[in-house]
Amino acid sequence: MSVVAFAKNWNGKFKNSSYELVSYTKELANQMQTNLVIVSIGKITEEELNKLSQYGADRIISVNDARMNVLTSRVYAEVIAQIAKKESAELVVMTDNNSGKAIAPRVAVKLKAGMVAAVQELPVSIKPFVVKKQMFSGKTFGYVQINSAIRVLTLAKNCFGLVENPVECNIDISHPEVNTGLFKIQIISEEEQKNKVILTDADCVVSAGRGMRSPDNWRPVEELAEVLGAATACSRPVSDEGWRSHEEHVGQTGKVIAPNLYIAAGISGAIQHVAGISRSKCIVAINTDPEAPIFSVADYGIIGDVMDVLPRLTEAFRKSKS
Amino acid sequence: MNFEFTEEHLMIRDAARDFAQRELLPGVIERDDKAIYPTEQVKKLAELGFLGMLVGSKYDGGGMDTISYVLAMEEISKVDSSVAVIMSVNNSLVCWGVEKYGTEEQKEKYLKPMARGEKIGAFLLSEPEAGSDATSQRTTAIDMGDHYLVNGTKNWITNGKSASTYIVFAQTHKELKHRGINALIVEADTEGISVGPHENKMGMRASDTHSVMFNNVKVPKENRLGEEGFGFKLAMKSLEGGRIGIASQALGIASGAYELALKYAQERKAFGKEIINHQVIAFKLADMAVEIEAARYFCLKAAWLKDQGKPYGHASAMAKLYAAETAMKVTTEAVQIHGGYGYVKEYHVERLMREAKLTQIYEGTSEIQKIVISRGLMD
Amino acid sequence: MKILVCISNVPDTTTKVKFKEDNTLLDDSGIQWIINPWDELALTRALELKEDAGNSVNEVCVINVGGSLTEATLRKALAIGADKAIRIDACPSDAYHVAGQIAEYLKENVYDLIFSGIESSDYNGSSVGAMLAEFMNYSGISSVTNVNLDDDIVVSRAIPGGKQMIKTETPFVAIVQKGIAKEPRIPSMRGIMMARKKPLEVIPAAELPVLTQTVKFELPQAKGTCKMIDPEHVEQLVELLKNEAKVL
DSSP states (O other): EEEEEEEBBBBTOOOOOHHHHHHHHHHHHHHHOEEEEEEEEEEEEHHHGGGGGTTOEEEEEOOOOOSSSOHHHHHHHHHHHHHHHEEOOOOOOOOESHHHHHHHHHHHHHHHHHEEEEOSSOOOOOTTTTEEETTTTTTEEEEEOOOOSSSEEEOOOSOOOOOOOOOOOEEEEOOOOOOGGGGEEEEEEEETTTTTTOOOGEEEEEEEEEEEEESSGHHHHHHHHHHOOOOEOOOHHHHHTSSSOOOGSSSSSOOOOHHHHHEEEEEOOHHHHHHHHOOOOOEEESSSSSOOGGTTTTTTTEOOOHHHHHHHHHHHHHHHHH | OOOOOHHHHHHHHHHHHHHIIIIITHHHHHHTTOOOOHHHHHHHHTTGGGTTSSSSSTTTTTTOOHHHHHHHHHHHHOOHHHHHHHHIIIIIIIIIIHHOOOHHHHHHIIIIHHHHHHOEEEEEETTTTSSSSSTOOOOOEOSSSSSSEEEEEEEEEEETTSSSSSEEEESSSSSGGGGEEEEEEEETTTEEEEEEEOOSSSSTSSEEEEEEEEEEEEEEEEGGGGTTHHHHHHHHHHHHHHHHHHHHHHHHHHHHHHHHHHHHHHHHTTTTTGGGGGHOOOOOOOOHHHHHHHHHHHHHHHHEEETTTTHHHHHHHHHHHHHHHHHHHHHHHHHHHGGGGGGSSSSSSHHHHHHHHHTTTSOOOHHHHHHHHHHHOOO | EEEEEEEEEEOTTTTTHHHTTTEEOOOOOTTOEEEEEEHHHHHHHHEEESSTTOOOOOOEEEEEEEEEGGGGHHHHHHHHOEEEEEEEOOOOHHHHHHHHHHHHHHHHHHEEEEEHHHHHOOTOOOOHHHHHHHTTEEEEEEEEEEESSSSSSEEEEEETTTEEEEEEOEEEEEOOOSSSSOOOOOHHHHHHHHHTTTTEEEEEEOOOOEEEEEEEEOOOOOOOOOEEOGGOOOOOHHHHHHSSSSOO
């Protein structure tokens, strides 16, 4: 019996979400009185793998196969399911990011496992296996019971946090057989904006809405984001109007994010917007309208014009840094 | 008795609601403020088929029943009555008469493009000295053998400038009084027609209301709608249906204002609690809700009678009277609940209050409705 | 080419959700049901592809696993422009069960391209599309923001901080996110009228296990009051974020 967790790497490097996954699954394996097996796929150094041992990874299976440097969900699902079977996994866990969303359901089908996506905390009970998750886009929590012998979970980012737990680590290199036909996805081009803070990974997000009044007024938002090392985001009307790209839209139908700090400038806080940010640790709202619903979900509020408040705020953060 | 809407009714209501929220709400304040005709919005309204929703599918209309029309009018009027009145005039005052009384040729030539919303219609009955008393038409249509020669001035014409097709009421046989009035289909670009300046109105400022002047305008004989001398009857019959449209518009204005007031009352705090928790406000909202519900039943009853092929003139007059009075009362209270915010444009309710006033006046004032209703009592 | 769009029936996003029977069941009284927003965008893109004469798309079918309650939603999809609708008569409580049901249908009825929304706004499971791809042994492309059916089938997908273009072959499952279509369509009067004559087929559910069940709901605790900061003294906010919230 075991808990198998797939820790994704990005060009051979782990991120905080990988460490959070290890922290979570270590605790879970303890609760279930079973072993934790971490799976890594794609080319990676031993030194990088060893970083996981800081969070309790005592056994890692590294599928150190260069063919798998590019993530193909079918291939990854095949590899993870094979390992899960071999290790008699009763639980498979991965992070709830784009790749986790693509791979976990496939693993669930292969293992005939019940799956729950985006859990935020440890199960409320193991027998029966019941986990808590957000539903109705953050308007409620639901307790989901998984009745199958094997279960698959994805873990919402930035909810459990990192728990240091240094252990000795064994690394097994594995070369599972994979049907080569599964590799055939053909990527014809890729654009990536370098040096840009990725919204879904960001610890801090500065987001702005229609209160900015014009797409030409975004400079103060970007300046504040630069000082904070934050990603920029926007509300739906702003992306619908084409003021900012869809990539930046946070909310129910856009991206759902969970940064430590979310600053909402000139965003009224419609329920659909709140659905995308409710898991943020701390929300700051700036709005001229004291009745704006954003203040009912914010921790800190400033009533005032964004064009006036944002530059002051940027200045205050700059001062406190120096 | 059955108080359930069909699935289709609800789909039409939702379509109208989505359209109003997505296409009409942005910019409604500016269009009203600067009296900008909603060209783009009307085009989209046409694409969705609302402009000819009551016309049968045989003539390129939507083939929808009057219940659907009430629901759609209510949703659109919650947000923008200037657009709603364009839709109402086209559907129930213009298309209805052509579909019901027009020749096949007239339907082919004039009804179809209006049902598709490619062309807009206007209803030219009111005159500077013939408002409520529509019998005293001064515009003349002299029978010249193969055509009518039209002279005169029409007032308060909704779609006056944007319309391509007019239905013009004019006196042909003065001695027969209202039995000598004819209804003519007139193309707006006919020689001799001139359109007066945009009326600078209190409300519904984005709809284009104009006077239209006729100076020796030649109208072919085949453009007469119905029999010789049928004009006045057609006008009255058209208005019976038109009143369902305006009653639904008034209903929408009232329910739109009510929804805004309810939301505001749940958010706004005074003396340490949301103002809805003060009985004086809660009771106001309760009264508003009751009157709106009653107005809605009046509208739906009139629509149902029309759909059943039963007489509906009496019911539509009651619906128009009650809904218009309700709209005026409810919007006034909605402004009151909003306090100072209600008096500024940003919060919509002052505009709805200005719009409500017109529903008590046009397509038969509240006083005229009382005449219609009381005459019905004596029948 | 035939396109299948998976449709989930969800409460309107502005609906206040309530529960009954000791918070174990959704209280559906007064709920306005809608097409799941991502599925609606997927349907919009499918219809655009069909209308573009250069493509050989000759059918757009919508499929839903649900009770008779969902038929209003399916008929709306028909009014928007889908050619036919299938309802598999089962309660959509578990992603494995739902995906399995659609797979059973797909095994008997061939479709070249299957659209599925990236998640549903009710249970936020975000797994049906990928599970369906696995059941069918199809490739599945997630986070799809565009599908083009020109000479080659090219799919754009969002990757963190950028985008990727992928060439693929049919059949495949496109798991779509925002951006796939500009905005959902509003049904026209003509569309609503035509929907009356379009087929809505109800088929019985296949025997498949239900592996998960939601046993209880809980409303989140109300958030504490928002601390207001004087706009003239924003340095206080910096102080609070550092020392009180400890997020800097």
